[in-house]
Amino acid sequence: MLRALRSVVGEEHVLVDPDVVASHVVDWTGGFVGSSPAVVRPGSTDEVAEVVAACRRDRIALVPQGGNTGLVGGGVPLAGEVVLSTSRLAGITEVDADAGQLTAGAGETLAAVQRAAAGAGWRYGVDLAARDSATIGGTVATNAGGLRVLRHGTTRHQLLGVEAVLGTGDVVSRLGGLVKDNTGYDLAGLLCGSEGTLGVVTRVRLALVPAPGPTVTSLIGLATVADAVSLVGHLRRAVPTLEAAELVLADGARLVAEQTGVVPVLDPVPPVQVAVEAVGPPDPTDALAAALEAHPGVLDVAVATDAARAVALWHVREAHTEAIARLGVPRKYDVTVPSPRLARFVEQVPDLIRAVDPDAQVWIFGHLGDGNLHVNVTTPSGPGPPRTGPLRTGRAGVARDAVADAVLGRVVADGGSVSAEHGIGTAKRSWLVRDRSAGDVAGMRAIKAALDPDGILNPNVLL
Ligand code: FAD
Numbered sequence: 345m346l347r348a349l350r351s352v353v354g355e356e357h358v359l360v361d362p363d364v365v366a367s368h369v370v371d372w373t374g375g376f377v378g379s380s381p382a383v384v385r386p387g388s389t390d391e392v393a394e395v396v397a398a399c400r401r402d403r404i405a406l407v408p409q410g411g412n413t414g415l416v417g418g419g420v421p422l423a424g425e426v427v428l429s430t431s432r433l434a435g436i437t438e439v440d441a442d443a444g445q446l447t448a449g450a451g452e453t454l455a456a457v458q459r460a461a462a463g464a465g466w467r468y469g470v471d472l473a474a475r476d477s478a479t480i481g482g483t484v485a486t487n488a489g490g491l492r493v494l495r496h497g498t499t500r501h502q503l504l505g506v507e508a509v510l511g512t513g514d515v516v517s518r519l520g521g522l523v524k525d526n527t528g529y530d531l532a533g534l535l536c537g538s539e540g541t542l543g544v545v546t547r548v549r550l551a552l553v554p555a556p557g558p559t560v561t562s563l564i565g566l567a568t569v570a571d572a573v574s575l576v577g578h579l580r581r582a583v584p585t586l587e588a589a590e591l592v593l594a595d596g597a598r599l600v601a602e603q604t605g606v607v608p609v610l611d612p613v614p615p616v617q618v619a620v621e622a623v624g625p626p627d628p629t630d631a632l633a634a635a636l637e638a639h640p641g642v643l644d645v646a647v648a649t650d651a652a653r654a655v656a657l658w659h660v661r662e663a664h665t666e667a668i669a670r671l672g673v674p675r676k677y678d679v680t681v682p683s684p685r686l687a688r689f690v691e692q693v694p695d696l697i698r699a700v701d702p703d704a705q706v707w708i709f710g711h712l713g714d715g716n717l718h719v720n721v722t723t724p725s726g727p728g729p730p731r732t733g734p735l736r737t738g739r740a741g742v743a744r745d746a747v748a749d750a751v752l753g754r755v756v757a758d759g760g761s762v763s764a765e766h767g768i769g770t771a772k773r774s775w776l777v778r779d780r781s782a783g784d785v786a787g788m789r790a791i792k793a794a795l796d797p798d799g800i801l802n803p804n805v806l807l
């Protein structure tokens with residue numbers, strides 16, 4: 345098999361040195377650890393097709409991997425699969441400044457795509473803290489959300505077309521950037537969010553949004569999450585160019601300060617903070633100030649109208665993931681909760697978790713504007729053993745499942761989603777059937793069987 349792979353991509357692009365392979369078999373959180381005989385790095389769509397065909401012939405499973413910043417264990421080989429790295433599928437191959445579109449290789453980083461868009465006088469509508477490592481292919485495969493979904497939607501909303509190799513070995517390609525294109529099934533939309541289970545995305549065509557004019561960023565202190573939900577509704581009506589509305593709680597803000605040594609911008613730290621950003625033209629600063637003045641319950645406000653100060657304001661929100669990870673391997677529950685139930689959910693979930701895991705430390709933050717909460721759980725005594733396979737076993741596994749039952753069970757009861765933006769991966773596989781109907785799952789299985797008939801693509805993920 346290795347000989348076959350070498351003949352496709354060249355000797356130097358089939359990595360077998362255990363030290364090199366090691367960084368590809370553990371996920372960003374350190375909670376999912378696997379093994380792999382090799383990391384293969386194809387340099388073109390044709391090479392990906394040949395790799396997939398060779399693996400299909402010999403029934404060798406593949407795990408597509410981009411920047412390996414995924415948070416649900418979907419991008420690492422948990423049962424000895426070959427890793428297909430997209431690192432050589434890079435490059436921005438076309439920028440159409442008139443149409444506001446670009447074509448990028450799957451292995452290009454999100455940050456590079458953002459820079460290319462800015463260079464052409466546009467902006468890419470998706471942004472997230474892992475921008476320097478996450479690849480554009482990974483963001484398409486996970487339908488990544490992030491900080492600007494409120495205004496621009498998720499990755500799927502930016503996607504005009506993809507080139508990809510299906511599990512059959514067939515290449516699909518639609519990169520012309522046609523905005524109106526109803527000739528047949530929307531394969532790009534289907535591959536987006538399929539988490540590498542249907543095809544390997546090799547290139548993407550993206551729509552860009554207008555470059556921002558004057559930008560205002562604000563950190564707003566409030567007493568309760570209910571006040572924050574009501575404030576965001578008010579701001580969305582009063583400031584139509586609101587792009588982000590993010591939730592931070594006092595515990596998380598203090599943890600970020602402790603772990604990063606950065607003094608909090610709002611000091612004393614209020615119980616709840618909302619980070620918002622709005623863009624011009626016209627300059628939204630006055631509209632934001634007037635809207636904040638008119639809303640009851642605002643305890644404190646910090647405002648930035650220049651980029652450096654904006655970074656300082658964003659720190660308390662953006663540093664959450666890193667600060668929590670420093671406490672040990674976190675259990676991460678990325679969920680959507682309907683707006684009317686969101687405040688009660690935030691209030692009650694810590695107690696639900698501590699009822700099954702009394703030592704648990706609970707950290708909640710997230711994308712308030714679209715109801716996406718990140719519930720993170722750490723344990724002072726350490727995280728328990730890493731997950732080395734798709735199924736969890738042992739005493740730590742039992743405790744973990746009880747926490748998942750508490751959090752995700754409540755999400756389902758509240759009519760939310762157990763996977764908002766990170767995906768199902770391997771972490772939440774057992775939850776798919778609890779969130780989606782039997783008919784939905786049967787439909788997904790039929791699609792999987794058609795596009796990856798031998799089940800060689802990401803066998804531990806989703807279904
Ligand atoms: P990987 O981790 O390599 O892979 C993720 C999944 O996609 C795997 O299932 C993998 O098999 C599959 N995959 C990767 N590339 C391809 C491809 N070319 N073709 C087919 N399948 C592929 N996510 C959000 O949605 N919003 C956030 O705000 C956010 N913030 C984050 C902040 C931090 C600090 C970190 C560490 C992560 C964050 N994430 C966020 C999660 C992560 O960055 C995203 O899921 C991202 O889209 C993953 O990209 P990647 O290139 O790292 O993919």
Ligand code: MLT
Pocket residue numbers: 415473490662664665676678710711718
């Ligand atoms: C975020 O919004 O910061 C990310 O989705 C990362 C996380 O959930 O930790």
Ligand code: ZN
Pocket residue numbers: 490710711718765
């Ligand atoms: Zn997020």
